[in-house]
Amino acid sequence: MFELTDQPIDSAALRARLERPEAGACVVFEGWVRNHHGGRPVTQLDYEAFDELARIEGDAITAEAEEAHPGCTVLCVHRTGSLAIGELAVWIGVASPHRHGAFLACRQVIEEIKRRLPVWKKEHHPGNIAEWVNCTTESTAGRLSPGNYYERQASLPEVGASGQAALAAASVLVVGIGGLGCPAALYLATSGVGRLTLVDAGRVEVSNLHRQILFTADDVGAAKVSVAAARLRMHNPLVQVEARDADVTPGNVLALVAGRTAVLDCTDNFATRFLLHDACRQAGVPLVQAAVYRFEGELNLFEPGAQGCLHCLWSGRKPAQLETAPNCSGGPVFAPAVGVLGIMQAAEALKLILRLTDPIDFKQTRLINLLDASSYGIERPADPACPVCGLAQQTETPGDAAPPPRSESSDDFPLILQPQDIAALGPVQMIALLEAGEALDAATAPAGAIAVPMVDLIRIRELAGKGPAILACRRGLRSAALARLLRIEGVGRVYALAGGLGAIRIGVISA
């Protein structure tokens, strides 16, 4: 609840209004009129409010804090009129079952008030000098200015003053403020993307903390976007950060995406991925998408209007079918993997704005493996008959496209198959994945193994789709990434050989 008053604030009376039996904590912030500012003596402050809007905004600010920090009751009173030194200008009290939420909600309210409540103050200095705070260039800039904040970045020849201006004029949407979205948004903010919108309906959970690096242990239970937006504003007060405590839905996706310079998909589910992808195509906005599985991740850059889209990549499968595949959602995940991929998403978005993108990056899926620090590009398929991006574009709704025949479901064997378990699979096709310039050693190759270049995803798909198949590469790392991709695509019985072809050659198994 928010109030404006031209009368002195009685803090004891306000505190009494917050008393309630379920409250175990009350955090109070009082803003006082002090006798100096910016090294100059101050004799008096005059507060002026745009009354009607201030009441609406004030109520919104306190309601948002209560929403973001469940259980908290917020009361805020702001003064107007002439105030003498030592007088109370603003009073914020938060009663809560627990202290953490009360501290966070209180901080959120004062920061939002300073940011958006339409209240102005005029500072009086000795000698009949008075000026409106924040309305002179000097005090607006404060200690930070684009000139000093971005100094070490704008001096890159690839950025320069014009690049920095392009970043300031950019508007980027970040969907999903989790392991990917936290680092992505942080780097976008500190790099000077002028307008950032964060979308996520989640609350901070304890199990998020090991990888969602904008959140601290004290934030558990709070709305992710509120906490993240507050942190980003602290990191860089020069950029605008907007928090949307909501899910992306078919009803709001176009409005969220339209007019953006780029969209970052940092979500962990296929339904949202397709929704964002299709909306970005429709709105003509480039999309930077990432997904992580344990120690590995993949990065896709989609250019609106180009061939080789998300539907080509998944060959018309519906999100609901893909949802059953192993992915990062709820599963084990190596924190640096989401960190690296999230920062790579930020890098790709910044490069898009700065026109530094290598055109080939629009056409490939980049696989990143933190176990061997490898990065590997696979050309994305471009289906000429794709109903979304194909040459013969049809009017059919992409999500309703008929899926290809389903493979049988996966059995109890794990994705990474130990050599000693091969026999238990029964008849199985071994696929040796070869790198460019590599040949299969006929003397040591497993009997019946088919050698396929690693980049020939179509051939690998075809072979693996026929029945149980084991992918084997040199050391077993890239085969795991490909096997996972195929499983996500719905190929049921595909495995990656632990240790790779090397494990066979040194006689771990007899072929």
Next chain:
Amino acid sequence: MADSTRQVQVKFFAVLREQAGVSTLDCATAARTPAELYRELQAGRGLQFPADLLRVAINERYATMETPLSTGDRVVFIPPVAGG
């Protein structure tokens, strides 16, 4: 032409009120957006505050400088705030 001008009320606060010399101004304007209206006011009322530092509210709601204006709108240009 009746449909090329609209009647709006502009309210000024803080530094803008001092520069405009009035709190409220009823005006008939050809401006289609707050951005155009502010340019008119800069010329007509001597407002010196830079437009790129302003936000705007229409009918007591934050809006954008490009929101279309209609007759009867209450427009407030909002200089950088300093609550707390």
